[in-house]
Amino acid sequence: MLNKTGIPTAEDVKKVSPSPDRLKKGPVAIIECFQEIPCNPCTEACKQGAIQPMEDINNLPKLDFEICNGCGVCLSRCPGLAIFIVDGSYSDREAVVRIPYEYLPVPKVGDKVTGLNRSGEELGVFEIIKVQSGGQKNKTYTLWLVVPQDLAMDVRSIRLGGLRHAI
């Protein structure tokens, strides 16, 4: 149960997952927001009109997978860091997962990092192919990881680096 562990269940994830066909077509946002809290920046971030405006600010976001082009603006704006972009069209065997990242050190392109699932369990070592800075004010980085197709809906974090303070 999500509210006991912080780990979204398979059913939770299913509710916000596009069809396998849609995943194959190209990048798409996965909004892993499962609790009604007063929050709406994602609706304003989406310039495609894919995330519909909320009637009540406590509503869960509603995303139209067909309109979403996976631009990733919502990913870097979501205060809950709950949005990911998955691109199943990367290659036959591999997909790209984009995750928000606010720790140090920030990995570099070409780095191999340990990918983790929603429970923080290791899923393998994956390559970073792109690192997007959120900019001076936003500060949230977007990491692009190449993962096997069958892990595209599982990789959601990376193992953090070492200590970053003088002892």
Place this chain on the structure above:
Amino acid sequence: MKEIEVLIIGGGPAGLSAASAAANLGASVLVLERDELPGGQLVKQTHKFFGSKKQYAGDRGFQIGNLLIEQCKTSAKVEVWTNTTALGIYEDGVVTAESQDEHVKIKPKKIIVATGASEKMIVFPNNDLPGIYGAGAVQTLMNVHGIVPGQRVLMIGAGNIGLIVSYQLMQAGVEIAAIIEAAPAIGGYLVHASKIRRAGVPILTSHTITEAYGQESVEGAVICKLDENWQPIQGTEQDLKVDVICLAVGLSPLTELCFQADCRMKYVPELSGHVPIRDEYLETTRPGLYVAGDVSGVEEASSAMVEGRLAGISAAYSLGYGLEAAPKLQEEALAELNELRSGPAGHKTMKGIMKLMDKGEVVC
């Protein structure tokens, strides 16, 4: 004696919002802040805020704090006295304060108490060992002074503060051994919980601390599982080697000044303790004394800012400012509060306010 139209006690999110709202309508405002810098807990928050644009959603707490400070700084009508602690509110309306070792007297026409909340403590053996901190202390040490409290932390409490401070510790490169929570469910926002969990930090609900140990400071802690009656289950003890135990076990409204000013008070568990009875425009039973933010019931900073704005507008309006604009601004603020509290996350607050105001229906 310093004379002023609106005196605001507390320069956090509620107080600063109240100051600029009252000043915008034309009132002269003085803010008393006991810390060296205004901004309250906002300036210690590294995460992006929820809510909507009207409450600066998407900006990080410290950025919002800086913005509120800037608004007050640039307003000719707002004066902020830092390093100043309010001491008492007297029958004749005089407020006394200690300001840099001087005893000062202030005669305001209206008072807004925005003193915030203080942290709760829990009981366990050796809970007084060095290395055990309130979550606020960890934030101050880490996000104001840039000093980490230790190497490995046990966080107690999975409300928003426990989750957020854990995340802040991880951002500073500190390891979190676990977050434990006595309740059967996570109390804070689940998106906060999920981002910490997927980085590998266990969140253990129905768990409590049975003891801390260490010679001169914390060397470890024993935790155990609780049954559905919140009783420890024998044989579930785990020993965690940690050098820091961080307590995030709730807040109590800082209401001493309200009690002392003879505001009628009521104990409302949903609002986290004794809170002053007030009308919907946040005026207490002592005429001319308003409250805003956590002192009127512990909630998120987003609603504290809106409450501050509402109290500021109401105080200025009662002095004859903004006769045309104020009623509309008040309604806007009330609508925002209603919006923020109308979902499941605001249910508890709504219930508390209902109890406080002795009304059968929900009113902000």
Place this chain on the structure above:
Amino acid sequence: MRITEHPILEFLRGEEISFFYNGQELKGFEGETIAAALHAAGVKVLGHSHTMHRPRGLFCAIGNCSSCLMVVDGEPNVRICVEKLKPGMRVETQQGKGSLK
């Protein structure tokens, strides 16, 4: 333990200055609290309780709890979590409750 880099925050520290902790020279930064400087230097025990003589450390860091009272430049009962560090300051562990001059 000072944070050297942070993903979100920047720490603008003042001038490095010297002060004395129980006679021992330590370094800190202008503008920070005495408690912050002591903490960064690894001093966790700030005093002992009057009756049970149990160690006391930093707890609230905002001047609420009295867990960090020390003698500063001869003055007892100073809340070092809110008192700013100054060059040459003499910070000493307090014995007992302190007395009026």
